[in-house]
Amino acid sequence: MTQLSVPPAQGAQADGGGLLPASDDPGQPPRRRRTDPRGTAGPVGRTVRIIGLIAVSVIFLYPFLWLISASFKPTQDVFDNALIPHVWQLHNYVEVWKAVPLLTWVGNSVVVTLAAAVTVTVSSAIVAFGFAYFRFPGRNVLFALVIGTMMLPSVVTMVPQYLIWNWMHLASSQVPLWAPNLFGSAFYIFLLRQFFLGLPRELFEAARVDGANYWKMFWRIAAPLCRPALIVTFIFEVQASWTDLVKPLIYLRDPKLYTVPRGLKAVLDQFGDGGEMRWEIVCAASVIVTVPMIIAFFVCQRHFTEGIATTGNKG
Amino acid sequence: MTITATGAKRRVRSAQHPERGRSRWRRRDTWAAYGFISPWIIGFLVFTAGPMIASFVLSFTNYDGIGASHSVGFANYRHLFQDPAVAKSLMNTLIFAVMRVPLSMAVALLLAMLLLRVGRASGFFRTIFYLPVMTPSVAVGILFLLLFNGNVGLINHVLGLVGLHGPAWTTDSAWIKPGLVLTSLWSVGSTVIIYLAALKNVPKDLYEAAELDGVGRWNSFRHVTFPQISGTLFFTLIVNTIASLQTFTEAYTAFFGSSNSQTYSNDAALFYVVYLFQQAFQYTHMGYASALAWLLFLVVLVITVIQAKVSKRFVYYEGDER
The missing domain is CATH 1.10.3720.10 (MetI-like)
Structure with missing residues (x-):
């Protein structure tokens, strides 16, 4: 095992390309009897752990609370570090709302993020199924290439990709932010392939006897059975796309097309250090663009963290 | 994979003794497989392999995004x-x-x-x-x-x-x-x-x-x-x-x-x-x-x-x- 690319290829060779799970992939210890996640720690140990976790949680949550609090303060009070503002200045929100098109940015981000996440989930699943189900000439080489591209720094292809979009007259649009996802993404292909490999092959043999074609096998059998992994893929991409600044910096010129991160950077440049030094405006804008995502996350966190944990367990 | 063989179908070795019907299946399989992975192949060529070559060529030029590019040899390096x-x-x-x-x-x-x-x-x-x-x-x-x-x-x-x-x-x-x-x-x-x-x-x-x-x-x-x-x-x-x-x-x-x-x-x-x-x-x-x-x-x-x-x-x- 010298490289990341070795284990999957070896595993694939060893099982001859069936849907047998490869046992020696990185990051996935072999499956055996699992430890019970609840238990073992006695009442004392458990209390100590919970206290520790609460302390850490305060550190994790406090910046959000600080931000929300500061967003309601007058300019001179922003750094007073009081959790409850001495003077409530709700006007900050009105001001930032008037100064910049926040709603447009959030709308842009929602559209771009959904487009990016939907396309990458569907395309990666299709490709992953191709690698998991079939045995065909060149498969191991191609899959090694998939793994290889995970290690390629994105900056290597950044400039020529810009030139491609420029040549297509799309370099100042939102299209480059999601369109490459139509072709799948190496990490998700790898992840989903692992899942598809875990499905018993008999399912597909039975479907074939019933006259199902390959597309039906994928769409009706494999995809629904791997829903947790598809959800994880979707959410990972939502997170990546929602928080990305690099591509919007390269491609978006018109403030009306800005996504949330690009817009927030513009707010910082205008109102923050080197700008008007009105940090309460920056804080208000930050709250408006982060809090909805946090609420959405809390609402669907069950799918989320549990899905990720399951993904880790699958061999 | 075929529907005829039962016990041996998951074995690697069986692939080395192809029967007539089996090889026909497998050719169809290959086409289908490439169909499934074709999005990635296209994406790889257009957004990874192509740009890598382009990036390598560009690294020997003074291209500025607008004008013509001129070779500058190893000057950039x-x-x-x-x-x-x-x-x-x-x-x-x-x-x-x-x-x-x-x-x-x-x-x-x-x-x-x-x-x-x-x-x-x-x-x-x-x-x-x-x-x-x-x-x-x-x-x-x-x-x-x-x-x-x-x-x-x-x-x-x-x-x-x-x-x-x-x-x-x-x-x-x-x-x-x-x-x-x-x-x-x-x-x-x-x-x-x-x-x-x-x-x-x-x-x-x-x-x-x-x-x-x-x-x-x-x-x-x-x-x-x-x-x-x-x-x-x-x-x-x-x-x-x-x-x-x-x-x-x-x-x-x-x-x-x-x-x-x-x-x-x-x-x-x-x-x-x-x-x-x-x-x-x-x-x-x-x-x-x-x-x-x-x-x-x-x-x-x-x-x-x-x-x-x-x-x-x-x-x-x-x-x-x-």
Whole structure:
């Protein structure tokens, strides 16, 4: 095992390309009897752990609370570090709302993020199924290439990709932010392939006897059975796309097309250090663009963290 | 795969004795397989392989994005060694990665182990640890500027309460990188969740065996937990290192890109990708930026190979003889 690319290829060779799970992939210890996640720690140990976790949680949550609090303060009070503002200045929100098109940015981000996440989930699943189900000439080489591209720094292809979009007259649009996802993404292909490999092959043999074609096998059998992994893929991409600044910096010129991160950077440049030094405006804008995502996350966190944990367990 | 053979159909060996009908099936399979993976093949050619070749060719030119490009031979690569900003930004990036990767892995493992045995409450804390990951990095960069402010920031305020005089995290060249490293720990949640999954997968009977042998806590961690999760640790080491070497958004948000960034920016925060981005899209030195990109690729490759070689001694795979 010298490289990341070795284990999957070896595993694939060893099982001859069936849907047998490869046992020696990185990051996935072999499956055996699992430890019970609840238990073992006695009442004392458990209390100590919970206290520790609460302390850490305060550190994790406090910046959000600080931000929300500061967003309601007058300019001179922003750094007073009081959790409850001495003077409530709700006007900050009105001001930032008037100064910049926040709603447009959030709308842009929602559209771009959904487009990016939907396309990458569907395309990666299709490709992953191709690698998991079939045995065909060149498969191991191609899959090694998939793994290889995970290690390629994105900056290597950044400039020529810009030139491609420029040549297509799309370099100042939102299209480059999601369109490459139509072709799948190496990490998700790898992840989903692992899942598809875990499905018993008999399912597909039975479907074939019933006259199902390959597309039906994928769409009706494999995809629904791997829903947790598809959800994880979707959410990972939502997170990546929602928080990305690099591509919007390269491609978006018109403030009306800005996504949330690009817009927030513009707010910082205008109102923050080197700008008007009105940090309460920056804080208000930050709250408006982060809090909805946090609420959405809390609402669907069950799918989320549990899905990720399951993904880790699958061999 | 065929529907006729039953017992042997999952064997590799059977493929070496193809029957007539079977090979027809397999040819159809091949076409279907390429159909399924065709999106990736197209994407790979258009967005990865093609651009890699283009980037390599560009790195030998002085292309500026608009005019014609002229070959300049190895001038861009020679310039890499003379440009003080390259050495500076590469050093900044390496220092950042050396501090960040081990620290974030240690913190993530500690949190994951805390989460492991707390029962139902685990889900709640997992969510809290994951919140910063869902926060746009730009907002994280803004919080860095606010909370780490040397004079009035919360961090130094808290340090002051215990009698420590905190440094000027956001302006003192010596403290900018440590400040950014500490900020990045806030977003450690995704690694925590990966470790948690790995820890849950460690077979319980191994701990029971260790307990029967009278092994203490530390030794049980060292000889049971560590080998069992070493594969995952290795995976996150590689992934976190590659990500750290490409760090951009927090530093760029806090120190670059505003109208008067010339006076404000601090070159202690000039990370490699920040410099590359400036060269490519602010000064449109696209040829030079391509050479910069290939140097980074080389650095990433060398570091990854070294890590893989060194890790080989520590990573344990079941059934692996080594």
